Ligand SMILES: Nc1ncnc2c1ncn2[C@@H]1O[C@H](COP(=O)(O)OP(=O)(O)O)[C@@H](O)[C@H]1O
């Protein structure tokens with residue numbers, strides 16, 4: 001993709017466990033343009049968080065490492081930098097500045113012994129070199145921007161004095177403090193009540209439009225994807241199995257896994273109807289294979305109705321199925 | 336906040352009262368007779384004179400009566416007179432020992448806290464390195480070696496063998512007071528006192544910090560681009576300190592035991608030395624008073640660490 005803020009190609013991230021390198025992410029390609037939101041979806045354990053930590057350079061030291069591929073980021077300066085080749089100190093200067101992250105657990109992601117104002121002001125002082133006073137003023141302004149009433153007073157409070165939704169707004173303010181080019185949100189609404197979820201999604205969409213950031217939005221909730229993303233990448237057992245514009249993918253999935261995922265999302269009223277008929281919600285039979293014992297072919301084959309001998313022989317390539325759409329399935333035409 | 340303090344103080348007073356009952360009973364249960372101190376072995380007293388002496392000291396009354404008499408006097412500030420030291424009032428005698436003991440314990444505690452926390456941080460950050468293994472081994476040694484061994488060994492090595500420290504006392508007799516003289520006498524017993532304590536704090540700090548380093552907010556700090564040294568010293572250490580402070584506060588009583596022992600090894604003119612003397616001669620009033628003053632000190636330090644905890648951890652609301 002031209003003009004991409006984030007351009008990942010061929011990313012493979014491994015964890016060394018008991019002397020063996022176990023791939024958590026394999027051969028991942030992903031690009032996000034300015035102002036675009038790409039959703040990364042998949043069941044838990046499919047490698048979504050590992051992908052985001054690979055970008056941030058925050059993989060657990062000595063255990064996790066980027067084994068292959070490149071991650072390129074267009075920085076605020078306009079220059080494109082390869083994150084995989086960067087020394088730790090230069091990478092630290094980009095973190096929180098050019099690329100920032102919002103985490104899943106608002107209850108535990110904030111430091112309990114510092115005021116929220118201080119926690120938002122910190123990256124402003126570190127990266128923009130502002131004084132304590134001016135960074136603190138920025139923090140109050142940011143709290144207002146993420147929709148926290150009475151920001152002046154809230155800035156002086158500690159995380160435990162705020163509700164979960166408020167705290168997630170604080171972590172968003174913290175991530176946006178230095179106007180990053182790329183925002184990674186790793187399941188930012190998963191831990192929240194449904195009504196709060198909707199508010200946070202609306203807020204994120206608004207803030208993104210104002211700043212024309214690139215956003216990588218990680219979730220396992222397809223409803224959220226439909227609401228917030230332009231494009232979607234579906235992950236399964238460490239690999240992307242399908243990508244494309246959200247509407248296209250939802251209307252015409254080209255991978256049996258995507259299709260199964262979509263089918264297992266209950267539509268409004270459907271669950272009650274099925275229950276009345278005495279039928280279960282449709283689910284995908286079987287389990288995700290362990291990353292330690294991935295089959296030689298398609299990792300989804302053992303759960304797939306369409307699987308054939310050739311599916312089990314070799315990992316299918318991510319094939320272009322139409323303009324801007326890819327699927328990792330040799331029988332995509334029949335899905 | 337204020338009500339909390341008052342409640343804590345009230346609880347403290349109740350504990351002191353209970354302590355006084357306990358010590359009183361234990362003293363009377365222990366073998367030995369305070370009157371023995373009055374007896375000149377070469378001129379034994381007649382049974383009649385002995386009984387008279389007991390009556391004068393109030394020892395012939397039933398225990399509850401004795402206790403209440405003691406309590407009534409104590410509440411009015413009269414802790415009685417030393418049996419052994421020929422009728423010296425007990426309270427000034429005991430209070431005079433508070434300073435030296437507080438100096439020794441305070442210095443030992445500061446050394447232990449600083450050394451324990453610093454080595455704990457280093458050990459946690461470099462976990463499983465050879466440095467960590469070495470520090471942990473030293474800590475195990477420090478915790479498991481009995482106080483009398485470290486005290487006597489330290490005394491032997493530094494005072495007797497290498498002559499780098501005086502062998503005992505607080506000040507050189509017959510020389511005008513000087514701070515350097517005091518420090519020279521202080522440093523060896525204070526370091527020996529801090530040894531086991533530092534080892535305990537180090538271990539606790541290490542495991543506490545290791546746990547904190549796995550917390551989400553530490554990852555958040557890294558994601559913000561905070562320098563690694565500040566991630567550890569600012570974001571992680573402040574949180575890791577919380578349980579360590581509780582530990583320091585709640586084990587201060589143990590340190591008192593160590594101090595009593597060290598004082599008698601180093602002839603340090605503090606509460607410990609006084610107590611050891613008093614116990615060996617069954618000087619009941621001195622034992623009672625010294626125990627209570629020491630107990631009050633421990634309770635006060637506990638209260639202070641609780642307050643410190645509330646200052647560091649904003650989640651604690653002491654008013655509730
Ligand atoms: N710290 C770790 N040590 C070892 N393996 C890990 C670690 N973190 C993640 N993994 C592996 O990577 C896989 C993907 O994890 P993750 O990216 O967190 O999944 P999710 O898609 O739910 O975010 C996990 O199933 C696990 O096998």
Ligand SMILES: [Mg+2]
Nearest residue numbers: 048049050186
């Ligand atoms: Mg995850």
